[in-house]
Amino acid sequence: MNTSLKRLGHAVFAAAVLSACGGGGDGSGAAPGAPAGQTAPATLTDARIVADINFSNAGFDIGPDGRPVSNQRPAGTWRWPNTPAQPLLVHIPAPGNAVEQDLADKVNAAIKTYNARLGAYLVLEATSVLPAAANVIQVGYNNAWVPPGSTDYNSYCANVSNAAGFGSTIVPDSRNAITNPVFMNLGNHHCNVTQEIVNHEFGHALGLAIHFDVFGNTTAPDNVWDVLATLYGNPASTRIENLVVKRAAH
Numbered sequence: 001m002n003t004s005l006k007r008l009g010h011a012v013f014a015a016a017v018l019s020a021c022g023g024g025g026d027g028s029g030a031a032p033g034a035p036a037g038q039t040a041p042a043t044l045t046d047a048r049i050v051a052d053i054n055f056s057n058a059g060f061d062i063g064p065d066g067r068p069v070s071n072q073r074p075a076g077t078w079r080w081p082n083t084p085a086q087p088l089l090v091h092i093p094a095p096g097n098a099v100e101q102d103l104a105d106k107v108n109a110a111i112k113t114y115n116a117r118l119g120a121y122l123v124l125e126a127t128s129v130l131p132a133a134a135n136v137i138q139v140g141y142n143n144a145w146v147p148p149g150s151t152d153y154n155s156y157c158a159n160v161s162n163a164a165g166f167g168s169t170i171v172p173d174s175r176n177a178i179t180n181p182v183f184m185n186l187g188n189h190h191c192n193v194t195q196e197i198v199n200h201e202f203g204h205a206l207g208l209a210i211h212f213d214v215f216g217n218t219t220a221p222d223n224v225w226d227v228l229a230t231l232y233g234n235p236a237s238t239r240i241e242n243l244v245v246k247r248a249a250h
């Protein structure tokens with residue numbers, strides 16, 4: 001969880017340094033079940049939603065020449081393909097103990113919340129069987145990436161990566177799709193994986209590459225529903241200036 005991500009130069013995005021997510025923030029935005037008394041995040045303006053997508057998704061890996069670096073992908077947004085017609089599978093391994101059961105329960109709760117808010121654009125589907133070849137988010141228990149030598153377990157409580165237990169961020173393919181498995185590494189044996197953290201990691205797994213002020217800000221709840229509704233309510237490779245803002249369900 002750190003604002004230093006915002007200061008990372010574009011050139012170093014691929015250096016396997018992203019994805020530090022600790023506690024803080026609420027993560028659930030105005031989701032059902034938010035703690036009583038919590039102030040609901042303000043509604044984001046259309047301009048704000050577009051700017052957030054530009055920062056965290058479409059523009060996260062723009063090189064010096066103004067073109068995306070990863071896989072020579074086209075300009076514009078990137079995301080999981082074929083939604084909502086094709087569900088995005090979430091592989092939840094069989095829990096082996098009470099701690100893992102708790103993590104599995106929180107993943108299932110997150111899926112329920114995401115489907116309630118974003119179901120018009122994106123459907124998540126839990127599976128206990130690892131699909132051979134499919135769009136899938138693979139959940140792992142207590143395998144979050146912690147930098148070598150670090151004991152800052154709270155700041156590295158969970159992350160999303162392109163390999164289990166690894167620290168490198170996911171990148172889109174050459175057609176602006178997420179087509180390889182994405183790994184959601186939850187917990188490190190030394191931190192408290194809250195529901196808010198699990199909800200937050202789904203934001204990363206859906207294509208929000210970089211924290212911004214209503215995503216991963218330790219002093220304010222996440223508020224990414226309309227950002228994700230807009231990302232998934234427009235086709236991949238939509239250019240920022242052509243985005244049609246969509247709103248999540250309440």
Ligand SMILES: [Zn+2]
Pocket residue numbers: 001019020021022200204211216
């Ligand atoms: Zn994060």
